[in-house]
Amino acid sequence: MTVASPLRYPDTASAHTMTKRGWWLVALNILLPGSAQLLAGDRRLGRVGILATLSLWALGIVLLTIALLWPTVVYELFTQAGSLWALQIVLLAYAVLWVVLTLDTLRLVRLVKARPNARGWIAAFAVLVLVGVTGTAGYASFVAASARGALGDIFSDGPTLPPVNGRYNIMLLGGDAGADREGLRPDSMSVVSIDATTGQAVTIGLPRDLDPVPFSSDSPMHTLYPDGYGYQDHCDVDVCQLNSIYTEAELYKSDLYPTATKNNSEPGIEAMRDALEGATGLTIQFYVLIDMQGFADLVDALGGVDITVAKKLPIGGDEDLNGVVAWIEPGKQHMNGYTAQWYARSRHGVGNSDYDRMARQRQLQDAILKQVNPVNVVAKFQDIAHAGAQVMKTDIPQPMLGYFVDLGMKTRTLPVKQLELVPPLIQPDDPDYTQIHQLVKQALAPATPASSGK
Structure with missing residues (x-):
């Protein structure tokens, strides 16, 4: 008689023995799936279950170790389509195997031989654990x-790019699309410059009414506007200013950027990139376009956002405040997507200038970054993923996501520096680009330790 004999060859006439055996088999199935079959059923099925379980445990331990020692590797792994597809298949396969093992364990238990008052408890416990485990694995597979x-x-298939002078410079455009507007136009423009080693970020905000605007020397728009876009009111649209460049390139100059669409961009975006490079003196590797209409859906998906409002702002209405439907009151507020969208877009009311709106939009962007955390993302992943696909367009290549996630973790721990190229620092209708380039260099310069004064 072996140790396994009471489980494999029980005294079926003893309800007490069969009840005790039933609890043991169910517990073994939970602790080490496949062990119940190995001891009391089909040993081949048991070996498959144990091998799959131990392999899954080993994989988890390896990933945890790598996450602790080399987190970038894990970020890269889980931001690539191939690895996510493999994870989805593995989780689904294990969920199916667990169902098979649990149902087979219940067959081995032979509930009719257990004490009547224990049968329901044994079955309920096994099914409850089954639902919990398979549900978790199924949801994780769905998330993958x-x-x-x-x-x-959202992300492109382009090649990875190195930093320039130790930094990644990303153009951030806020697209002002909404139910009351035709099409999309950039309403806020900034460059986020991130130190490729430390993650220290500097946000450089540019006013939309900047005029004239120089293009980088290698831009096809530079040939058309050698003295700058809008110089002596020279442009092909009604208003010659920074955010008009997007519209002009989209409507009249799309042939200047024939590969834009193939590279997950647009002619208007590429023209804006050239303009911001000329204005700041920086090389911009990537862009991110945020659609303010989809932005509301993202805020709702995150469960709202916390904002400290400095001044009373109207929701709706015209410049005379006719038709205002509500007001955003000063103070700390938890905003839903609708309110947050109006907080970013509101342009009327006392002391509400374009520059105030730029500052509010960046305040909102910072608040959303703080709202994004692992628990929130996992709990609302489907809504966030759907909203993200609607709200954002970028040419950041998917192979670089792991690196940027790791860099972003460093950025979150550091204060973000701000350089707003607005009055009184800069006059948008008469900008001094030598001064602007110098201000940008100063903002990006690493902090130096104070002198000891010997």
Whole structure:
């Protein structure tokens, strides 16, 4: 008689023995799936279950170790379509195997031989654990599938790019699309410059009414506007200023950027990139376009956002405040997507200038970054992934996501420096680009330790 004999060859006439055996088999199935079959059922099925379980445990331990020692590797792994697809298949396969093992364990238990008052408890416990484990694995597989789809929709397949002078410079455009507007136009423009080693970020805000605007020397727009876009009111649209460049390139100059669409961009975006390079003196590797209409959906998906409002702002209405439907009151507020969108877009009321709106939009962007945390993302992943695909367009290549996630973790721990190129520092209708370039260099310069004064 072996140790396994009471489990494999029980005294079926003893309800007490069969009840005790039933609890043991169910517990073994939970602790080490496949062990119940190995001891009391189909040993081949048991070996498959144990091998799959131990492999999954080993994979988890390896990933945890790598996450602790080399987190970038894990970030890269879980931001690539191939690895997410593999994870989805593994989780689904294990969920199916667990169902098979649990149902087979209940067959081995032979509930009819257990004490009547224990049968329901044994079955209920086994099914409850089954639902919990398979539900978790199924949801994790669904999250992997959603992530794979969202990442494919948002990010490009382009090559990785090195930093320039130790920094990654990303153009951030806020697209002002909404129910009351035709099409999309950039309403806020900034460059986020991130130190490729430390993660220290500097946000450089540019006013939309900047005029004239120089283009980088290698830009096709530079040939058309050698003295700058808007110089002596020279342009092909009604208003010659920074955010008009997007519209002009989209409507009249799209042939200057024939590869834009193939590279997950647009002619208007590429023209804006050239303009911001000329204005700041920086090389801009990537862009991110945020659609303010989808922005509301993202805020709702995150469960709202906390903002400290400095001054009373109207929701709706015209410049005379006719038709205002509500007011955003000063003080700390938890905003839903609708209110947050109006907080970013509101342009009327006392002391509400374009520059105030720029500052509010960046305040909102910072608040959303703080709202994004692992618990929030996992709990609302489907909504966030859907909203993200609607709200954002970028040419950041998917192979670089792991690196940028790791860099972003460093950025979150550091204060973000701000350089707003607005009055009184800069006069948008008469900008001094020598001064602007110098201000940008000073903002990006690393902090130096104070002198000891010997």
